[in-house]
Amino acid sequence: MVRVFAGHAFATPELLAQALTHRSAGSPHNERLEFLGDALVNQFIAEALYRRWPKADEGALTRARAELVRESALASIARMLDLGAHLRLGPGEMKTGGQRRDSILADALEALVAAIYLDAGFEACRAVVLPWFAPLMAALPPPHKVGKDAKTRLQEWLQARQHPLPVYTLLHESGEDHARTFRVSCTLAVPALQTEGEGSSRRAAEQQAAEAALSQIEDA
The missing domain is CATH 1.10.1520.10 (Ribonuclease III domain)
Incomplete structure (x- = not known):
């Protein structure tokens, strides 16, 4: 059989x-x-x-x-x-x-x-x-990106060029305890750049802001 x-x-x-x-x-x-x-x-x-x-x-x-x-x-x-x-x-x-x-x-x-x-x-x-x-x-990202979150990749990109590290700032927080929303900015000194991200946690918002920053500096 x-x-x-x-x-x-x-x-x-x-x-x-x-x-x-x-x-x-x-x-x-x-x-x-x-x-x-x-x-x-x-x-x-x-x-x-x-x-x-x-x-x-x-x-x-x-x-x-x-x-x-x-x-x-x-x-x-x-x-x-x-x-x-x-x-x-x-x-x-x-x-x-x-x-x-x-x-x-x-x-x-x-x-x-x-x-x-x-x-x-x-x-x-x-x-x-x-x-x-x-x-x-x-669906895997390129080898140098795989397994690394956006904040880590952004930090490594800046450190490799001896640029200052990014500064993350909480801009807004709203919603009930079970459904919070956070908006965060990511500010770079070199190159001069500021992006924003939003998420259900501060960490998630920071990751989104870092991803936005990476998209701009890698496309530049």
């Missing part, structure tokens, strides 16, 4: 069944497969990034890989594959919506990767898995 799932025809459907079984539903469950799948995903992504960015340093490659293999990214791929609808969960997990939880979806995706590998081998597994990550990889 062969079962096709997520672009792979399983010669051993028992592997697929195990990959889709959460420990709350009994044994054999997917935790051992998850362990193996985690290593495989990291290797596939590391190799893909190494080839994609031949001039990127280790730090940029490491940050990019972390972005692509983080729990929320894996869960988004699992949703794309409609993995949650096929999971076997115990009654408690079903009742609390476990089939929609990022942690359970991400773990199941890793288990699925391992199941494909054990069923068909390394090359076949990589050929199936890497296309899942293609949209996320295409």
Whole structure:
């Protein structure tokens, strides 16, 4: 019997069944497969990034890989594959919506990767898995920006040119406690520039103002 799932025809459907079984539903469950799948995903992504960015340093490659293999990214791929609808969960997990939880979806995706590998081998597994990550990889910023927030990137840009650091000033704060809005300015001495940002927290507003400043100085 062969079962096709997520672009792979399983010669051993028992592997697929195990990959889709959460420990709350009994044994054999997917935790051992998850362990193996985690290593495989990291290797596939590391190799893909190494080839994609031949001039990127280790730090940029490491940050990019972390972005692509983080729990929320894996869960988004699992949703794309409609993995949650096929999971076997115990009654408690079903009742609390476990089939929609990022942690359970991400773990199941890793288990699925391992199941494909054990069923068909390394090359076949990589050929199936890497296309899942293609949209996320295409959306990555340039190597020098990946994994760094706007305030960090702005500070590094200024420090590299020995310019004074930016000054962030709270301009306005409004709204009820559960729905606050903050407006912040970001002022640069060199180049002379002031931008503003707004967000649900002061930090978010500062990030938006820093992003606006970066957009202006990098486009100049």
